[in-house]
Amino acid sequence: MISADPTELVEEARGGSRTALARLLTFVESGGTQHLATVALAYREPAPYVVGITGPPGAGKSTLTDQMITVVLERGFRDRDVDQVSVLCVDPSSPFTGGAILGDRIRMQGHATNGHVFIRSMATRGHLGGLSLAVPDAVRVLGAARFPLVLVETVGVGQMEVEIASAADTTIVAVNPGWGDAMQANKAGLLEVADIFVINKADRAGVRETRRDLDQMLDLGGAHEWRPPILETVATEGTGIDELWSAVVDHRTFIERGPLEERRRGRMRVELDRVLSAMVRTRVVSLAHGDDYEEQIDALLAGTTDPYRAAETLLATE
Amino acid sequence: MISADPTELVEEARGGSRTALARLLTFVESGGTQHLATVALAYREPAPYVVGITGPPGAGKSTLTDQMITVVLERGFRDRDVDQVSVLCVDPSSPFTGGAILGDRIRMQGHATNGHVFIRSMATRGHLGGLSLAVPDAVRVLGAARFPLVLVETVGVGQMEVEIASAADTTIVAVNPGWGDAMQANKAGLLEVADIFVINKADRAGVRETRRDLDQMLDLGGAHEWRPPILETVATEGTGIDELWSAVVDHRTFIERGPLEERRRGRMRVELDRVLSAMVRTRVVSLAHGDDYEEQIDALLAGTTDPYRAAETLLATE
Numbered sequence: 001m002i003s004a005d006p007t008e009l010v011e012e013a014r015g016g017s018r019t020a021l022a023r024l025l026t027f028v029e030s031g032g033t034q035h036l037a038t039v040a041l042a043y044r045e046p047a048p049y050v051v052g053i054t055g056p057p058g059a060g061k062s063t064l065t066d067q068m069i070t071v072v073l074e075r076g077f078r079d080r081d082v083d084q085v086s087v088l089c090v091d092p093s094s095p096f097t098g099g100a101i102l103g104d105r106i107r108m109q110g111h112a113t114n115g116h117v118f119i120r121s122m123a124t125r126g127h128l129g130g131l132s133l134a135v136p137d138a139v140r141v142l143g144a145a146r147f148p149l150v151l152v153e154t155v156g157v158g159q160m161e162v163e164i165a166s167a168a169d170t171t172i173v174a175v176n177p178g179w180g181d182a183m184q185a186n187k188a189g190l191l192e193v194a195d196i197f198v199i200n201k202a203d204r205a206g207v208r209e210t211r212r213d214l215d216q217m218l219d220l221g222g223a224h225e226w227r228p229p230i231l232e233t234v235a236t237e238g239t240g241i242d243e244l245w246s247a248v249v250d251h252r253t254f255i256e257r258g259p260l261e262e263r264r265r266g267r268m269r270v271e272l273d274r275v276l277s278a279m280v281r282t283r284v285v286s287l288a289h290g291d292d293y294e295e296q297i298d299a300l301l302a303g304t305t306d307p308y309r310a311a312e313t314l315l316a317t318e
Numbered sequence: 319m320i321s322a323d324p325t326e327l328v329e330e331a332r333g334g335s336r337t338a339l340a341r342l343l344t345f346v347e348s349g350g351t352q353h354l355a356t357v358a359l360a361y362r363e364p365a366p367y368v369v370g371i372t373g374p375p376g377a378g379k380s381t382l383t384d385q386m387i388t389v390v391l392e393r394g395f396r397d398r399d400v401d402q403v404s405v406l407c408v409d410p411s412s413p414f415t416g417g418a419i420l421g422d423r424i425r426m427q428g429h430a431t432n433g434h435v436f437i438r439s440m441a442t443r444g445h446l447g448g449l450s451l452a453v454p455d456a457v458r459v460l461g462a463a464r465f466p467l468v469l470v471e472t473v474g475v476g477q478m479e480v481e482i483a484s485a486a487d488t489t490i491v492a493v494n495p496g497w498g499d500a501m502q503a504n505k506a507g508l509l510e511v512a513d514i515f516v517i518n519k520a521d522r523a524g525v526r527e528t529r530r531d532l533d534q535m536l537d538l539g540g541a542h543e544w545r546p547p548i549l550e551t552v553a554t555e556g557t558g559i560d561e562l563w564s565a566v567v568d569h570r571t572f573i574e575r576g577p578l579e580e581r582r583r584g585r586m587r588v589e590l591d592r593v594l595s596a597m598v599r600t601r602v603v604s605l606a607h608g609d610d611y612e613e614q615i616d617a618l619l620a621g622t623t624d625p626y627r628a629a630e631t632l633l634a635t636e
Contacts, residue, residue: 039626264619273602280601307451312597314594
């Protein structure tokens with residue numbers, strides 16, 4: 001029988017046990033006490049390198065991910081050989097594993113069964129801060145299990161999807177020719193987070209216009225040290241994937257010369273703020289379910305206090 | 319020169335000074351330290367009776383309010399003469415006084431200049447919890463200034479508008495013939511909060527269908543002790559306003575036999591929870607701007623803690 005002790009499970013996961021790893025990730029999703037123990041262990045280990053992939057549904061993100069896995073297993077990641085890659089698939093719109101993601105997982109099975117790839121769809125069952133906190137925790141667990149590289153693929157272009165994907169060291173935004181219509185609503189958001197643009201399905205009409213659109217938007221964004229390259233791929237045929245991976249390598253080289261530390265520090269802040277908010281939210285809920293609370297309500301109705309003093313009192317007494 | 323001391327201002331407002339009252343309401347909107355002092359004074363006084371009026375833009379809420387003021391000044395409110403009425407106009411979609419509301423204010427000027435009516439458009443400048451907290455505070459200030467009756471008129475049918483209007487002792491939902499299209503999105507929400515329905519502009523076609531719609535929805539809602547009456551008005555001509563006010567009186571009589579206490583208790587809970595949430599939010603922000611916080615970020619990056627322990631530490635040290 002598999003252990004329920006995070007310390008043992010982390011050891012087993014390091015030794016290559018996928019069952020132990022899966023269990024740890026379930027702890028993270030469920031958000032119980034074992035979650036905290038798991039995370040406490042995971043944060044002691046160095047963070048893996050994280051590549052985020054986002055873009056509208058249908059852009060071909062899963063096929064791109066699939067192809068990138070093949071390339072990275074062949075070529076390695078810069079100077080290092082990579083013999084295992086993990087993928088987190090996130091669909092915030094689905095409370096459980098979504099249909100599309102499930103299909104994509106099956107498509108990725110070729111990799112999944114060869115032992116070099118670990119694929120996990122993330123759902124939030126009870127995690128304190130929802131997916132936007134569960135994903136970074138899961139990333140750290142994968143790091144502790146000695147995965148040097150984690151690909152985080154999100155479905156959709158809503159604020160949360162983009163937020164999750166952009167909490168990466170390198171963020172790829174995948175679009176298709178004629179992308180404008182598909183994501184008009186969040187163009188600026190995507191532009192903000194993209195380190196690399198991929199026009200996938202580049203054998204279709206409209207590539208030139210899409211490239212021009214993206215270029216114009218990048219021009220409007222002003223000059224930066226890193227200008228996101230715009231690549232073209234036909235992921236279903238494996239075309240352009242080598243170049244895409246080279247762009248990821250270039251971007252890693254660029255940020256490791258400086259921006260990476262700042263970026264990770266910024267992400268730590270975001271994460272810590274989220275945990276703080278989630279904890280104080282929990283605290284408010286617990287404050288609102290006690291005798292002290294009812295006493296304050298009585299006092300309010302009797303006119304002997306006001307809501308601000310009542311809240312101060314409750315916050316002081318806990 | 320007018321005082322800046324809430325205690326003096328409350329005294330002056332009680333004595334009839336509209337300038338003092340306006341100043342106090344500005345304190346409430348601005349949310350500074352004078353806000354807290356003002357509210358502390360206001361909550362010692364009995365709450366005024368609050369009638370909420372909501373419904374889609376264009377339903378004629380301001381004209382209805384205007385007409386109800388005339389009626390209540392003539393007839394009084396049950397056994398008591400009413401010689402002054404206050405109106406809070408709330409448009410959450412507008413950061414400042416909105417155009418529509420401004421126009422409506424001018425229309426109500428006939429009352430405003432006769433000294434019996436005090437009209438105020440509410441905006442949130444710095445109030446901790448935004449309009450949904452500022453309005454109940456303002457209501458208490460009006461109560462402390464000896465207004466026995468406050469009409470709270472909200473523009474729009476979004477969640478917040480309905481929330482604000484329904485934080486009343488009696489809530490009137492104003493619709494027009496053919497209302498369905500105008501507020502499809504929030505029909506259930508409006509049905510939930512309505513104590514009285516008014517089909518205003520009842521000289522137009524479609525009254526019967528609208529009444530039938532409302533009746534069917536009320537039937538679906540099941541049996542309750544109070545079934546919201548459905549009244550018809552033509553506010554621009556003053557038609558049906560007497561009956562509307564009688565319905566308000568009936569509802570007051572009904573809830574004062576029991577539900578009022580429970581309703582006010584429930585509202586107090588909502589308000590206290592909002593203040594608690596706002597205070598802990600403020601606290602998170604302040605926690606995230608100190609040396610302790612930066613130390614925790616350093617520890618996170620060094621791998622000597624995890625976000626949950628870091629948050630616990632910050633919450634414990636403040």
